[in-house]
Amino acid sequence: MPLPFEKPIEDLEARIEDMRRYAAEQQVDMSEEIALLQSRLDRLKSDTFENLTRWQRVQVARAPGRPTALDYLTTAFNDFSELHGDRALGDDPAMVTGLAKLDGRQVVVIGQQKGRDTKENISRNFGMSHPSGYRKAMRMFDLADKFRLPVVCLIDTPGAYPGLAAEEQGQAWVIAACIQRMSRLEVPAVSVVIGEGGSGGALAIGVANRVLILENAIYSVISPESCAAILWRDSGEAEKAAEALKLTAKDLLEQGVVDRVIPEPLGGAHSASAEAIATFERVLREELAALEGLSVKALLEQRYDRFRS
Amino acid sequence: MPLPFEKPIEDLEARIEDMRRYAAEQQVDMSEEIALLQSRLDRLKSDTFENLTRWQRVQVARAPGRPTALDYLTTAFNDFSELHGDRALGDDPAMVTGLAKLDGRQVVVIGQQKGRDTKENISRNFGMSHPSGYRKAMRMFDLADKFRLPVVCLIDTPGAYPGLAAEEQGQAWVIAACIQRMSRLEVPAVSVVIGEGGSGGALAIGVANRVLILENAIYSVISPESCAAILWRDSGEAEKAAEALKLTAKDLLEQGVVDRVIPEPLGGAHSASAEAIATFERVLREELAALEGLSVKALLEQRYDRFRS
Amino acid sequence: MALERLFRRNRPTRKEDDNSPAGLWLKCDACNAQIYRKDLIANLHVCPECGHHYSMPVDARLDMLADVGTFERWSGSIRPVDPLEFEDTQPYTERIEKAEQRQGRPDAIVTGACEVGGLEVGIIVMDFFFLGGSMGSVVGEEIARAAERSADEGRSFVAITASGGARMQEGALSLMQMAKTTVALERLARARLPYVSVLSHPTTGGVTASFATLGDVILAEPGALISFAGPRVIQQTIKQDLPEGFQRAEFLLHKGMVDDVVQRKDLKARLVTVLSALSGAGARAPKEKVSAAAV
Amino acid sequence: MALERLFRRNRPTRKEDDNSPAGLWLKCDACNAQIYRKDLIANLHVCPECGHHYSMPVDARLDMLADVGTFERWSGSIRPVDPLEFEDTQPYTERIEKAEQRQGRPDAIVTGACEVGGLEVGIIVMDFFFLGGSMGSVVGEEIARAAERSADEGRSFVAITASGGARMQEGALSLMQMAKTTVALERLARARLPYVSVLSHPTTGGVTASFATLGDVILAEPGALISFAGPRVIQQTIKQDLPEGFQRAEFLLHKGMVDDVVQRKDLKARLVTVLSALSGAGARAPKEKVSAAAV
């Protein structure tokens, strides 16, 4: 099912497909017409995606079929070995952690995991972590420091879960502790916003030496819907709120909140995930390589300065 | 209500009291008789308490009216300021922690707290901690290291609580973690078994540079009752088990499990708590003073060697 | 119904914030007693009848905690800007102006140095009446500067929090204040200087999820609402009523999240006890690195 | 009834421990299938029908994990003594003698060096059939020596646990083994060498509450009972039946206590993956001190 603004693209694609079928049946050469249509399609795609409104970007960032943390961990990385549990409260399926290799380099990985279908979305709590998820992340930070392994965090959450148990178990406390613990990492850390960067629940694993974001991902202090509900007293005004919050990759790069934007294939990561993941891998490799040389002191100071300023 | 073997003592005390009253009423001088009886009473007391069987010591260690952790913390120490909570699971009333001064020396205190009456015993879970109690203790170890404060642990528990929630929350995991965390303290640590030292739940706060024990306290790998139930298949054989386990202060000093025995007043700490607490304070002061000079390295090595051997 | 009460409670005692027209008298939200405003203020904004703790204005808080004549203000030199040119039902710039006029300060915080029971302290007090005490770039920067300056001057650090959370009109930049304030506290930790946070009503969202809950010791005021997500949000999420007392200071004490709930009248004495107990090491070894475990 | 099943299960496959007289065949406790003993043993003591994991003898465990011909035994040079002259229904000394004859080793543990997938490893395997794998002074000492030697030789460390807990016949001295084994692990931590513990059925009491749960990574075998207090004790305490699966490996995975539950046939491969992932730092910096947080 396409996003609203993808409808024209889908229609044109259907027409091209139809014409191919027709040409094949009739055994006539329509390659020229098809080529023309194809180039029109490309223009339409680029026009559409280069001029997406902020609210449309939000929809792309949340699009079904967009690669999730596990898609990256099992495709861009090798030997992914998941480690479960926070040793205190439980094992949070919305926060996936473990060991993996990127292009031969051993790293500790932490990813916020949304479902790839409704069933998984429910079991993953739509990517909204409980305190046990952040405790598990902190366990991984300890492991990374002890064994001197770089840390890669994949951010993709609407936010930390606002529920009874989550509050009882100190959601605010673990987010603060996670921010603090990550800022103390003695190893290189790279965070990548791959979809939704939802408020403190996202920042908790975003205190890295380098913070990257995918072209169509978003990172915001509050969801457009909640912002609209509070400031416009009408969650229907989410589109206005999205514009006001300036939460797109381009905005955040200008604000200095992120350091680099990872380009997505034309049509968005959800339309060509293999290509999106390949680009992600290439960029992440560069970023990890760039941090490799740095001393513990340099890493700590760079992270301190990056978030202090 | 006296312990079984205290009955003769109580009877004689009653007689002396009675004679005093009689002498007063009749206005006759019976001071000589009373003095004789008094010295007989002292002999009886010392005979009784110097020859207690191990099972009788167990009863003294558990005696109602015996000073509890809070009695020491509020009497032997000044400015006791309780700190609550483990920041994860809850606040365990069976493990009392906080800041206090001993003779002007600031310390961090941790004490296992039994009830002083049935009502408190229930609220304190009879001194049996849940994982949150050990997590709270670990929080105090962190605080002590950060602010360079010596740690004093008062051990008095039948054992860590064997219940559903306790197991679900990883009772074994937190005890192991607590042992490890305490062994890493960069400050002086003194543990005192003031009553019952019940198995791993006691050891968790017993990995100190110096381990002391009160004269009538016990420290054992298992309670005599449970031991009897397993080995004799009859918990009624607890007396035999107590003998076999060699769990008294004297036994443990010989085994090298404890470093020093703190004498109790004749008749046991429960018969003269003020005096017992005063002696405790004097000895603890000596012990803390003796550790004061040591470097972090020396403290860690001394603790390592003490428990490694 | 519970939730409404929960929000009617703890309202401030400033004229424009209560329902008594003349403002000489007011009806206690908790016990309905008629209270003479002067008595309430004389009683540290705690109801003389039922002990209900009302929000406390910044100046009253400083008067209550700082030894007489020792407070020296640090904050006030920086003013909020409008990086996103944010406009909802009214422009962010207008909101700030109004708040500044009403509260007489450029943003929702006052920081400074003072003595508390003779102890040298750096202190920050949040102003809930300035845009709900929300944390934007200025609030975050003032907190960070105060923490760093306290560390440099060898002072213990005290935070009195009251906030609705991050200031959304500054977008992701306000979110980043959570990280900024957190890393700034590192300076205090490395100097082994104690940091005590006092959570007053209400402390929620991004403030609770950053510096507010990172105190070496965390104290809370009776009845204070302390949360990550607000009760309304949670109720909309789980579609059921919240238990009585949920997210209140006493509830969180029971859940192991705060060290103690302290009556306002006892707060200063408790701060002195705790700070003096923990301030030995800082004096001795201000510059030494502390292992993460111990921090 | 549940509890009994719970204890009938996971029984060992050694002749004297099962109910088939000839011992050629046995009936699976889990699925009741008739199994030919040879098949069971060939299948790593896992039921070919239902996959139920039975206790595994020490030698079979070492054959399964160590690369062929690489295992070199460290343990065996020290023998248990009877410090308390302990005697219940029979003297402790007699119990030890019988166990030694039956198991062919002085106490309930084997330690040594081997290669696992080419990785240099120090390994300890507990023998549940030796007085229930209980930990006394000898078991504790062998574990401590193995951990320290592994650290000195720059080896990763692997523990395969199976124990009823502390050996009460050695009184408080057995309790002290919990501390001894824990502090010995410190050497590995300081050398940044990985320690992986594998919890097999059953792992309880003082072993679970010390070195067994201190692994950098903790793996568990399917269906393994892993607890501090045994199910009987808990049931006597709370006076109610325990939930199905309580204290089992899968339950603990759900509760966040173990990193994964691993089929026996996959165990070696998983160990190789995890150990190789974590053994980079140790090689690089064997002697360096590690901050407690990172340990």
Ligand SMILES: [Zn+2]
């Ligand atoms: Zn009132």
Ligand SMILES: [Zn+2]
């Ligand atoms: Zn079977």
